[in-house]
Amino acid sequence: MSFPKPQATLRSATGIPTGRLAVWWLIASEVVIFGGLLGSYLMHRLGHPEWADAAAHTNTWIGAFNTFVLLTSSFTAVLAHKAAEAGDGKKAAKLLVLTMGGAVTFVLVKSAEWAYEISHGYTITANNFWSFYYTAAGLHALHVIAGAIIMGIIAADAYRGRELQRVELIGIYWHFVDVVWIFLFPLLYIAK
Amino acid sequence: MAETAVAVQSDEHHAHEDHHGPRGWLKYIWSTDHKMIGMQYMFTGMFMALIGGFMAYVFRMQLAFPGISVPLYGQVSPGEYNALITNHGTIMIFWVAMPVLIAAFGNYLIPLMIGADDMVFPRINRLSYQIFFLSAVVLLASLFVEGGGFGGAWTAYPPLSAVAEYNQTDLGSSLWLIAVALEFVAFLLGGINFITTLMNSRAPGMKAYDIPLVCWMIVIASILFMLSVGPLLAGAVMLLFDQTIGTGFYDPARGGDPILWQHLFWFFGHPEVYVVLLPALGVTIEIIATFSRKKVFGYKLMLYTVVATGVLSFFVWAHHQFIAGIDPRMANVFTVTTLLISVPIAELCFVIIATLYGGSITLTTPMLWALAFVAEFLIGGVTGIFLGASGADIYFHDTYFVLAHFHYTFFPIAIIGTFAAFTYWFPKMFGKMMNETLGKIHFWGTIISFNVIFIPLFVLGMGGQHRRIYNYQHFPDLAGPEMYQLREIATVALLVMLAFQLVFFYNCIRSWMSGEKAGKNPWKSNTLEWTTESPPGHGNWPADQMPNVYRGPYEYSHPDREEDYWPQNEPT
Amino acid sequence: MSDNHDVNYKKIYFWLLGLLVVSVAGPFLGIGWVTLLTAFGIALVKANLVIQNFMHLRWEKKLVKWLLMSSLILMALFVAGVAPDVMNHEGNNWVNVAAQAAVERGLSDEQSEGGEAPDGGTEVAAAEPGVFSPVAQFNLICALCHGTAGDGIGVGGAAFDSPPGNFTDPVFWETRDDERIKTAIRDGGAAVGVSANMAPWGALFDDAQLDEMVEYVKSFRPQGQ
Numbered sequence: 004m005s006f007p008k009p010q011a012t013l014r015s016a017t018g019i020p021t022g023r024l025a026v027w028w029l030i031a032s033e034v035v036i037f038g039g040l041l042g043s044y045l046m047h048r049l050g051h052p053e054w055a056d057a058a059a060h061t062n063t064w065i066g067a068f069n070t071f072v073l074l075t076s077s078f079t080a081v082l083a084h085k086a087a088e089a090g091d092g093k094k095a096a097k098l099l100v101l102t103m104g105g106a107v108t109f110v111l112v113k114s115a116e117w118a119y120e121i122s123h124g125y126t127i128t129a130n131n132f133w134s135f136y137y138t139a140a141g142l143h144a145l146h147v148i149a150g151a152i153i154m155g156i157i158a159a160d161a162y163r164g165r166e167l168q169r170v171e172l173i174g175i176y177w178h179f180v181d182v183v184w185i186f187l188f189p190l191l192y193i194a195k
Numbered sequence: 196m197a198e199t200a201v202a203v204q205s206d207e208h209h210a211h212e213d214h215h216g217p218r219g220w221l222k223y224i225w226s227t228d229h230k231m232i233g234m235q236y237m238f239t240g241m242f243m244a245l246i247g248g249f250m251a252y253v254f255r256m257q258l259a260f261p262g263i264s265v266p267l268y269g270q271v272s273p274g275e276y277n278a279l280i281t282n283h284g285t286i287m288i289f290w291v292a293m294p295v296l297i298a299a300f301g302n303y304l305i306p307l308m309i310g311a312d313d314m315v316f317p318r319i320n321r322l323s324y325q326i327f328f329l330s331a332v333v334l335l336a337s338l339f340v341e342g343g344g345f346g347g348a349w350t351a352y353p354p355l356s357a358v359a360e361y362n363q364t365d366l367g368s369s370l371w372l373i374a375v376a377l378e379f380v381a382f383l384l385g386g387i388n389f390i391t392t393l394m395n396s397r398a399p400g401m402k403a404y405d406i407p408l409v410c411w412m413i414v415i416a417s418i419l420f421m422l423s424v425g426p427l428l429a430g431a432v433m434l435l436f437d438q439t440i441g442t443g444f445y446d447p448a449r450g451g452d453p454i455l456w457q458h459l460f461w462f463f464g465h466p467e468v469y470v471v472l473l474p475a476l477g478v479t480i481e482i483i484a485t486f487s488r489k490k491v492f493g494y495k496l497m498l499y500t501v502v503a504t505g506v507l508s509f510f511v512w513a514h515h516q517f518i519a520g521i522d523p524r525m526a527n528v529f530t531v532t533t534l535l536i537s538v539p540i541a542e543l544c545f546v547i548i549a550t551l552y553g554g555s556i557t558l559t560t561p562m563l564w565a566l567a568f569v570a571e572f573l574i575g576g577v578t579g580i581f582l583g584a585s586g587a588d589i590y591f592h593d594t595y596f597v598l599a600h601f602h603y604t605f606f607p608i609a610i611i612g613t614f615a616a617f618t619y620w621f622p623k624m625f626g627k628m629m630n631e632t633l634g635k636i637h638f639w640g641t642i643i644s645f646n647v648i649f650i651p652l653f654v655l656g657m658g659g660q661h662r663r664i665y666n667y668q669h670f671p672d673l674a675g676p677e678m679y680q681l682r683e684i685a686t687v688a689l690l691v692m693l694a695f696q697l698v699f700f701y702n703c704i705r706s707w708m709s710g711e712k713a714g715k716n717p718w719k720s721n722t723l724e725w726t727t728e729s730p731p732g733h734g735n736w737p738a739d740q741m742p743n744v745y746r747g748p749y750e751y752s753h754p755d756r757e758e759d760y761w762p763q764n765e766p767t
Numbered sequence: 768m769s770d771n772h773d774v775n776y777k778k779i780y781f782w783l784l785g786l787l788v789v790s791v792a793g794p795f796l797g798i799g800w801v802t803l804l805t806a807f808g809i810a811l812v813k814a815n816l817v818i819q820n821f822m823h824l825r826w827e828k829k830l831v832k833w834l835l836m837s838s839l840i841l842m843a844l845f846v847a848g849v850a851p852d853v854m855n856h857e858g859n860n861w862v863n864v865a866a867q868a869a870v871e872r873g874l875s876d877e878q879s880e881g882g883e884a885p886d887g888g889t890e891v892a893a894a895e896p897g898v899f900s901p902v903a904q905f906n907l908i909c910a911l912c913h914g915t916a917g918d919g920i921g922v923g924g925a926a927f928d929s930p931p932g933n934f935t936d937p938v939f940w941e942t943r944d945d946e947r948i949k950t951a952i953r954d955g956g957a958a959v960g961v962s963a964n965m966a967p968w969g970a971l972f973d974d975a976q977l978d979e980m981v982e983y984v985k986s987f988r989p990q991g992q
Contacts, residue, residue: 006227009313009734010741011306011396019828021315025391027831031838032383032421038842039426039462043433043455046846046854050866051450053873067791074787074813078780081821085776127442131450134442138433178822182814189806193794422841447865448906458849509841513848522851522858 026172030179033146037183040142041190044135048190057132058191060125065116066192069109070184076105077181080174087161087170095170096162099154102177106151113144136191143187146180227317228733232324233303234624239331240294246335247286252693254279254665259679259686261666274363276665277346282338284349285371288471289378290331292609296474297420298327298382300616301389301413303624307724308407310398310742310764312734314388323385330377337370345371348663350460353445353453357437369438376431379424386417398723398764400744404494405763407722407748411498412477416470419505423466430459457519461512468604469508473501475568475612476543482565482619483547485720487554488759490749493546500546504539511536517585518592526585533583540576544569555752555759559718560634564615567642568607575603578653593663596656599649606645614638614699621703622717626729627710633702640695647688651681719760722748726764779820786813862922865906868915899976901983908968909984917987929962934987948981 012021019027048054083098117137127137154173160166217225226232249267256263257271264270271279302320306313314320338344345368347356356372359365393406393414433444434456443449445456484491491497513521513529547569556562578600581587591597614637621629660673667673667682716725723744727736736742742764750761786809793805819825824832856863856870906915912924912931919933933939947959952972956965972980 006318009311009315009317010738011311011313011392012315014311014396016397016401017394017828017830019395019831021391021395024395024831025316025387027827027834028387028390028421031834032386032425034835034838035422035425035841036428037425038838039459039845040429040432042426042842042846042849043429043459043853046455046850047450047452050854050856051870051873053870053876054450056873056876063791063794067787070787071784074780074783077817077821078776078783081776127436128440131443134433134436134444138436138442142429142432175822178817182817185810185814185817189790189810193790193806194803422838426845446903447863448869448903450866450869452853452863452866454852455849458845458852462845462848509844520852520861522855522861524858525848525851 020168022168022172023175026175030175033179037139037142040139041186044139044190047131047135048194051131054130054132057125057130058194060120060123061136061192062116062119063192065112066188069112070188072105072109072112073181073184076102076109077178079105080177084171084174087167090167092161092164092167095167096158099158099161099170099173103151103154103158106147106154109147110144113140139187140191143180143183146183150177150180225321227313227321229302229306229314229317229320230624230731232320233299233301235324236294236302236327237299239328240291240299243286243290243294243331247283247291248693248696250279250283250286252689254283255686255689257665258667259682261668271665273665274343274346277348277663278338278344278364278367280663281346281348282334282344282371285375286334287605287609288349288467289375290334292471292605293378293382294327295613296471296478296609296616297389297413297416298323298385300409300474300478300620301385301417304620304724305389305392305410305413306396307623307727307731307735308410308722308748309393309396309401310723310736310744311392311396312736312738312741315392315396316388319384320388323381323388326377326384327381330374330381333370333377334374337367337374340366340370342367350464351434351456352460353434353437353456357434357445359438365438369435372431372435372438376428376435379428379431382417383421383424386421389417390414390421398742398744401763404498405744405747407481408491408494408497409474409477409481412473412480412501415501415505416473419466419473419508420470423463423470423509426459427463430456454516454519454521457516458513461515462509464515465512466505466508469505471608472604473505475608475615476501478612478616478619479565479568480547480550481720481722482561482615483550484749484751485619485718486557486559486562486565487551488751489550489554490747490751491546492549492552494747494749497543497546500539500542504536504543507532507536507539511583514583514585514588517588530583530585534580537576537580537583544573544576560629560631560638561615561619563635563638564611564618567638568611568615571611571642571645572604572607575600575605575607578603591656593661594656595652595660595662598662599652599656602649602652606649610641610645614641619718620724621706622713623724623729623731625707625710626713627706628713628717629706629710630702633698633705637695637698637702640698641692644688644692644695648685648692651685655681716762719758721750721760721762723763726762774820776820779816783813783816864910864915864922868906868910872915899979901976901979904971904976904980905983908971912964917984924964927962927964929964931965932961934984935989937989940988945981945985948984949977952980952984953977 015021017024079098079101083095083102086092086094086098125133127134150173154177157166157169157173161170222228222231223235253265253268253271254276256265256268257276262270302314305311342364345351345356345362345364347362347364347368351368351372355361356368359368362368393410397406433442436442437444437446437451443451445451445453447453480491480497510532511529513525514533517526517529578596582591582597582600618629618634621627655678658673658678660667660678661670664670667678713729715727715729717729718725723742724731726742743766744763745765745767746761746763748763750763752759753761790805790809793809794802796802824835851858856866910921912921912927913919913934914921914931917934919931919936921931924931951959951961951965953967953969955963955967957963958967969977
């Protein structure tokens with residue numbers, strides 16, 4: 004990318020590099036988006052004990068496997084950051100690609116899981132539990148996909164030794180996506 | 196935030212000097228320059244204001260002269276009436292007030308006022324505008340699809356907004372919702388730019404309390420927006436699903452709850468009004484300081500008060516729902532917090548008055564607008580107190596009293612604030628001075644007619660006139676001659692006000708084409724944007740002459756100085 | 768660029784995996800509060816590990832910590848302000864009739880059928896756009912006075928001089944037939960000689976839909992009548 008950065012981007016009156024500061028603000032706004040959705044779900048779930056019946060049909064093993072996948076991808080992401088810090092762009096890129104692999108696995112497993120559930124009649128309109136289930140997990144999955152795409156672009160740059168500071172930034176975003184799932188998992192799969 | 200650190204890598208530095216941006220007409224599409232993007236937001240916002248204003252013209256004609264064939268429109272059907280009032284409100288808040296006050300002036304001014312050469316993420320800035328532009332296109336499209344535009348009020352309560360059988364605007368409702376959601380995304384992205392730029396990219400020497408208040412206001416507004424819109428964005432996705440694929444998030448028969456939407460909407464909706472208030476307040480303070488030749492009375496007081504107001508604004512939202520069937524215990528809590536929030540706002544008015552007191556006041560056009568902002572907003576604010584008390588609100592809710600209240604707050608914000616900022620920074624943006632006489636004619640015409648429009652509406656509201664009714668002839672109690680007289684007065688005043696806007700457009704075009712050339716600093720103001728060319732070049736200052744800052748922004752009439760102003764970048 | 772942080776990422780990762788195992792195993796013990804503790808308590812711990820160590824919040828400036836804390840507090844505020852209306856189904860002078868009915872129906876379905884039918888079961892109505900659902904319409908319009916159980920006990924009709932019709936009462940059915948029910952719905956109570964509190968709803972339904980509504984009202988009739 005030959006876009007020349009303005010001096011504004013390179014200053015740092017707070018002591019936090021601009022890119023990282025921006026990503027934290029992004030995270031804060033995403034916290035309230037997911038917070039609103041999950042808060043709404045929680046209030047409905049607590050007020051409707053009869054949803055337990057629907058909730059019983061989510062597959063805890065698949066959910067646990069996906070949790071494992073995302074945790075592992077967070078691990079590879081932070082190792083990528085460590086490599087980028089040490090200046091090793093090629094290693095960082097490879098670790099980012101592994102992380103993207105985790106994202107792809109997550110999405111594939113979820114697609115299979117949903118295909119199974121839908122074919123058994125648990126559609127998004129079946130009842131409000133399922134509506135929340137697909138909406139919350141779907142919004143999360145969208146963030147996984149978007150994150151993976153951006154990660155790919157950053158990995159390509161990092162492989163050429165460019166913009167290595169962005170590896171940390173996509174990492175922070177990725178960990179956030181992982182944290183959302185850490186809460187979605189018990190909400191949708193365990194608390195039945 | 197105490198230290199400032201400038202880290203410039205030399206390759207990037209020279210590259211930026213050579214980089215002039217896209218040339219010719221392409222620059223209107225591909226430019227990443229914050230000034231160009233600010234202009235784009237401004238013109239889009241002003242264009243949408245024309246549309247929103249036209250809608251007001253049409254429905255006011257219908258209200259004053261029911262059944263009339265409105266010139267330039269035709270007869271207004273009940274469904275069309277609903278679509279007009281819905282989209283008038285939606286457009287004015289999301290496509291006029293926010294883009295003009297926050298995105299346009301924020302984009303234009305923040306880098307200039309903090310001594311930076313651009314926003315920190317110019318390409319994301321461009322992307323924000325493009326998403327915003329798309330949202331405007333989607334909204335306008337929603338008005339022309341089969342079934343017409345969405346007519347369920349800008350608050351879009353389900354089940355009316357969720358079920359096509361009820362709202363009769365299947366496609367229009369969904370497009371409206373998508374347009375609003377896109378606008379939110381655009382402003383979330385834009386907000387990140389503004390906040391990060393202000394926090395990090397200040398000129399060397401510019402400490403936190405040397406930042407001009409208008410920059411603080413726009414950034415605090417962005418923070419309020421970012422932290423409040425999340426739940427509504429989630430709720431909008433849920434509503435969209437209810438509309439299109441038949442989920443039952445807000446359907447009580449399916450275990451959903453329409454009151455949930457109300458809460459999601461107003462949890463955002465109330466902070467939103469402060470989101471638009473703060474930039475207008477900031478603009479007012481800048482102008483008043485400049486034209487009183489006086490320091491702002493209590494910079495830190497004002498800053499902390501605004502922060503406190505912002506925090507408190509998250510605790511008052513259910514005053515919009517007092518009679519919706521919320522738990523009455525919550526109504527008690529929200530009455531107290533709502534009445535509390537009037538205190539910091541009143542305090543801000545006192546600070547402004549204290550700033551004026553003893554100043555050397557010049558009544559230029561921007562100054563007139565700024566003073567009018569304070570006076571008119573005050574009326575809006577005190578009428579809000581009646582509405583904040585849940586007992587009184589039982590009578591006033593959904594009457595024209597509410598409507599007059601929020602026009603007395605929104606109009607100063609969106610219209611008076613905009614004219615204040617526009618007339619003040621026009622010389623910087625276009626390099627020419629505006630004509631003062633025309634400016635004053637426009638000012639008085641607008642302000643007087645504005646009051647003549649809305650004072651009758653207070654009276655009508657107290658008389659029991661409900662909102663969102665397209666023809667009061669169907670209500671015997673509201674169809675008497677006195678009531679109709681008031682409606683006619685309001686409508687005629689609107690026509691007069693619209694006519695006076697022609698003076699403004701004429702002034703703009705004439706000044707731009709052949710106005711007196713403006714120097715760098717025609718108002719003799721202290722802030723950094725006045726130290727560079729009018730209009731500023733790409734990069735704002737030559738790359739090796741970026742300003743350093745030595746003092747605060749309001750050092751006017753300093754006793755040790757001969758001049759009555761002291762620019763921030765002049766070495767001590 | 769960030770400073771060098773002394774943290775063993777591998778150790779954190781294995782802790783995370785271990786906690787995952789515990790949270791999955793929790794429910795097998797079958798004790799309600801233990802499940803909640805392991806599920807959500809562990810989620811909090813895992814999230815904290817990721818945020819502090821992977822996202823490096825431990826070493827981040829205070830500003831960022833305050834920012835994240837604020838967004839969480841706002842979410843708690845949102846839930847606190849909304850829960851009294853959405854989580855509860857009755858309060859000071861109000862009752863959410865439809866939600867209570869949904870809960871009742873769902874729980875009784877579980878007991879009688881011993882499990883849920885794949886199409887959702889708890890709500891009989893599948894109110895897709897464009898598909899007419901007599902149950903949904905009944906719950907939306909009629910239940911307010913006649914009750915979701917059709918027993919005439921509804922908040923809207925509590926103050927009427929003559930109570931709303933009780934469809935579960937055999938005596939009611941002694942003097943009703945399909946035609947009369949249909950007329951009452953379409954033209955209101957006054958048209959069939961009862962209280963005008965029963966409003967005419969004919970504008971909302973076409974003829975076929977009226978018949979469906981009548982059938983649903985008849986479904987409340989006690990067996991053997």
